[in-house]
Amino acid sequence: MNQPFILPSEAGSDRGPSSFQALAIDTLSEADLDTLDVGVVGLDEEGTIFRYNLYESRLARLDRAQVIGRKFFGEVAKCTRGAFEARFRALIASGGVRAERFPFVFDFAFGAQEVEVEIVRPRGSALVYLLVTRTRATGVREDFPAELRAIQQRSLAPGETEEGVRRDELDARVLQVPWSFLASLRTTCERLAPETWTLFCHEWGVQWGRRLAVDLETEAIERHAKGLRELPMRLAGTMLSTRLREQGWGRLVLDFRLAHEGLVIAELARSAVAESTRLALPAGSQADGGRSCHLLAGCLGAVLTHLGERRIGVVELDCTAMPQPGPLLDARGCTFVGFSNGRRDRIDAAIARGARTADELVEQLRGGRELG
Amino acid sequence: MTEEPPAPDPSTVRGLRREEQEEPASMVLSRVAWNGPVLDPDQLTAVEFLGALP
Numbered sequence: 001m002n003q004p005f006i007l008p009s010e011a012g013s014d015r016g017p018s019s020f021q022a023l024a025i026d027t028l029s030e031a032d033l034d035t036l037d038v039g040v041v042g043l044d045e046e047g048t049i050f051r052y053n054l055y056e057s058r059l060a061r062l063d064r065a066q067v068i069g070r071k072f073f074g075e076v077a078k079c080t081r082g083a084f085e086a087r088f089r090a091l092i093a094s095g096g097v098r099a100e101r102f103p104f105v106f107d108f109a110f111g112a113q114e115v116e117v118e119i120v121r122p123r124g125s126a127l128v129y130l131l132v133t134r135t136r137a138t139g140v141r142e143d144f145p146a147e148l149r150a151i152q153q154r155s156l157a158p159g160e161t162e163e164g165v166r167r168d169e170l171d172a173r174v175l176q177v178p179w180s181f182l183a184s185l186r187t188t189c190e191r192l193a194p195e196t197w198t199l200f201c202h203e204w205g206v207q208w209g210r211r212l213a214v215d216l217e218t219e220a221i222e223r224h225a226k227g228l229r230e231l232p233m234r235l236a237g238t239m240l241s242t243r244l245r246e247q248g249w250g251r252l253v254l255d256f257r258l259a260h261e262g263l264v265i266a267e268l269a270r271s272a273v274a275e276s277t278r279l280a281l282p283a284g285s286q287a288d289g290g291r292s293c294h295l296l297a298g299c300l301g302a303v304l305t306h307l308g309e310r311r312i313g314v315v316e317l318d319c320t321a322m323p324q325p326g327p328l329l330d331a332r333g334c335t336f337v338g339f340s341n342g343r344r345d346r347i348d349a350a351i352a353r354g355a356r357t358a359d360e361l362v363e364q365l366r367g368g369r370e371l372g
Numbered sequence: 373m374t375e376e377p378p379a380p381d382p383s384t385v386r387g388l389r390r391e392e393q394e395e396p397a398s399m400v401l402s403r404v405a406w407n408g409p410v411l412d413p414d415q416l417t418a419v420e421f422l423g424a425l426p
Binding site for chain 1 (some may be wrong): 391411413414416417418419420421422423425426
């Protein structure tokens with residue numbers, strides 16, 4: 001079961017999460033809410049939806065753009081009419097800040113979800129919050145009245161395909177982006193921020209990775225009835241690799257054999273970022289040692305930080321996505337290394353001294369230990 | 373009077389290789405102390421594995 005009420009990492013940093021009080025929910029930004037692996041729905045006293053976080057959106061398979069402003073009990077989640085709604089009304093009537101946590105089953109057209117719900121109203125807040133912790137996804141409950149099931153995305157926005165909206169099989173809105181989009185980004189960074197574009201791309205990756213981790217949490221609950229962190233490390237890594245491959249970023253292979261050295265190696269073959277952005281560089285450019293995948297490094301670091309509940313740094317060791325002209329190489333891609341963030345200085349120093357492979361990195365780190 | 377050895381903390385031995393789990397807990401714990409924990413990505417959960425990275 002997911003651990004509820006995790007405070008997202010501080011903006012701009014990649015430190016691990018820490019606990020927070022549910023009654024502080026009103027102080028969190030929308031971006032903060034989107035990094036929680038607990039569903040959050042903020043309602044006014046009439047039950048109109050004002051806030052709806054990513055986790056809830058993915059598990060309900062509803063797009064926030066169509067959910068905000070609708071009535072939760074009467075329109076979006078009719079299965080919550082009755083005892084659930086009565087608890088909501090009772091909390092408002094009592095002027096209290098917190099109702100007792102209770103189990104519930106959400107009924108969707110695609111299946112049922114067993115959850116635990118906490119209703120809170122921070123003092124002075126105009127909104128009442130539903131904090132929904134998923135425990136298990138099950139099949140469709142055939143005996144549940146179809147007209148009382150939660151609404152489906154296709155009913156919220158009928159005919160949106162003709163309006164240029166694409167969705168994946170889980171009704172998440174997706175874009176099909178050509179590689180020239182990434183090449184354009186790299187060119188823009190080079191022109192406007194030649195000194196700082198790597199930081200920009202890394203931080204963009206961190207922010208993306210935090211949301212990707214939440215997306216994977218919802219998949220873990222649906223497929224394994226567990227939170228992502230509670231799955232075996234290899235399985236969680238495979239879920240990440242599969243998701244990236246399906247989205248077209250390349251083929252990621254996580255190698256845990258150097259874990260006893262404190263290192264997790266990640267090889268990304270046919271990196272979309274590397275192949276597209278390095279073509280955007282001037283011929284022969286070896287800017288930043290030829291490394292281009294800061295976006296992916298930030299993303300991997302954020303996902304591993306989420307999984308480990310501690311800061312895990314990830315940097316790109318080497319990139320062979322676009323080798324010098326000559327015979328084609330069998331393996332083209334990028335090598336990343338993950339490590340506990342306390343070792344960042346030593347890792348950076350080893351890379352600065354020329355370490356480009358995992359073996360070279362280990363050798364440098366061991367050498368430093370012996371000298372140290 | 374001989375004291376019973378303290379019961380092993382299950383979280384300490386969780387994730388060790390199967391053959392090690394079949395050893396007496398005291399021996400397992402001493403080997404952990406000597407060789408460092410075995411980080412098995414198939415046995416340890418993600419949070420355990422990454423949390424144990426040295």
